Amino acid sequence: MRKLAIAAATSVVLAATSWAVATAANADSGTVVRVIDGDTVVVSINNIDQTIRLLNINTPETKDPNKPTECLGPEATDHLEEVLPVGSKVRLEFDVERHDKYGRTLAGVFNASNKLVNAEIARRGLGVPMVVGDNRKFLPPVEAAYQEARTAKAGLFAETIECTLPAQLAAASEALTAAENAAPATTSAAAGTTATGLAAALVTAKAARDLLSAARDTEQSIVWAAYESVEAGSKLAALTTRITQAENTLTKVKDQQTSLAAAEKKAEEERVAAAARAEADRKAAEEAAAAAKKAADEAAAAEQARAAAAAAEAERIRNIPAAPPVQQYAPPAQQYVPPAPVAPANPAPGYTGPRCYAPGGKTWRPC
Secondary structure, eight states, X not given: OHHHHHHHHHHHHHHHHHHXXXXXXXXXXXXXXXXXXXXXXXXXXTTEEEEEEETTEEOOOSSOTTSOOOTTHHHHHHHHXXXXXXXXXXXXXXXXXXXXXXXXXXXXXEOTTOOXXXXXXXXTTSOEEOOBTTBOTTHHHHHHHHHHHHHHTXXXXXXXXXXXXXXXXXXXXXXXHHHHTSOOOOSHHHHHHHXXXXXXXXXXXXXXXXXXXXXXXXXXXXXXXXXXXXXXXXXHHHHXXXXXXXXXXXXXXXXXXXXXXXXXXXXXXXXXXXXXXXXXXXXXXXXXXXHHHHHHHHHHHHHHHHHHHHHHHHHHHHHSOOOOOOOOOOOOSSOOOOOOOOOOOOSSTTXXXXXXXXXXXXXXXXX
C-alpha cells in the first residue's frame, strides 16, 4: 500500500514537472518596446526585439498602405498603448503555431495586472475574434469579451460613434424619419427644401445599405462584424423597404414642387398684370387730376385776370377827372320867328308832275 502511495506521489511530481517544463517551453516574458497598431506590439525578449501579433483578436486596420484607416483603428492603437505602455513587463503565452506568414510571433499577451490583453481589446469593442491557423487557445475568452461589448454596445457596436455601422444605420433611420415627417409644403421653395432633405437622407441610407449588404457578402472589414448574418439580413430588409418608401415620397414631393411652382408662376403673372393695371389706373387718375387742376388753375387765373381788369377799370374810372358843371340852356330873350316859306324853284321847266300813260303810250294823264 505504501509502495502504491509512493508511486502515485512520484507520478504527480513527474506530471507537475513535465507540465512546468511544457509551460516554460510555451511561454516567455519581455519588455514592451513600442506599439505598432491595435493588435501588434514589439517586445524585447532576452534583449531581442520581436514583433508580437496578439492571437485570436483582430482590430481595425491603420497601417495597410493599400487600405484607408478603418473605423476605431486609431482608438484600438491608443488603447493598446494605454494597457501596454513602453517599458512595461509582459508575459507571453503561445499556442500551436508560433509564427504567422509575416514572421510575427503569435501569442496571448498578459500585462502587469495579469490580464489577457487580447480579451481586453475585445471587451472594449475595439476588435473581433479571429483564428489564425490552428491557434484557438485564447478564442474562448476573446469571444466572451466580444459578447460583453455587443451587449454593452461598446466600440464597434456603439450607435454614438459616427463611423460604426450601428451609428450609420441609426443616422440613416433618423434622417429618413426627419425628412418624411417634415411639415407639409405649401410653397415650391418649401417642397424643394423637403426634397433636398429626402435626397440627402437617401444618400446616407443607401451608404448604410451598401455597408450592410457587404456585411453579408464579405469579411474584409471589421466594421461589418457589428451584426451577425441573420441580424444584418433583417436590418438590410427593413432599411431597403424604408429606402423604397422614401424614394416614392421624394417623387411625390418633386411632383408637388413642380405643381406649386406652376401655380406660383401663374399667381405671379396675375399679380404683375394686376399691378400693371393698377399702375395704369393710377397714371390715368394722376393725368385726370392734373388736367382738372390745370383747368381749375386756368379758370382761377382767368377769374383773377377778370377781377384784376375790373379792379383796374374801376381804378381808371375812379381816376377820371370830374366833368365841369353843365350850364343850363337859356333861350334868347326875343321870340324866334321862323322865316316865311318860299316856293321851291321848278327843277325842270315844263315838268307838271308824274304822268300815267294809257296803253300804247300815246296819251297820259297826271298821276
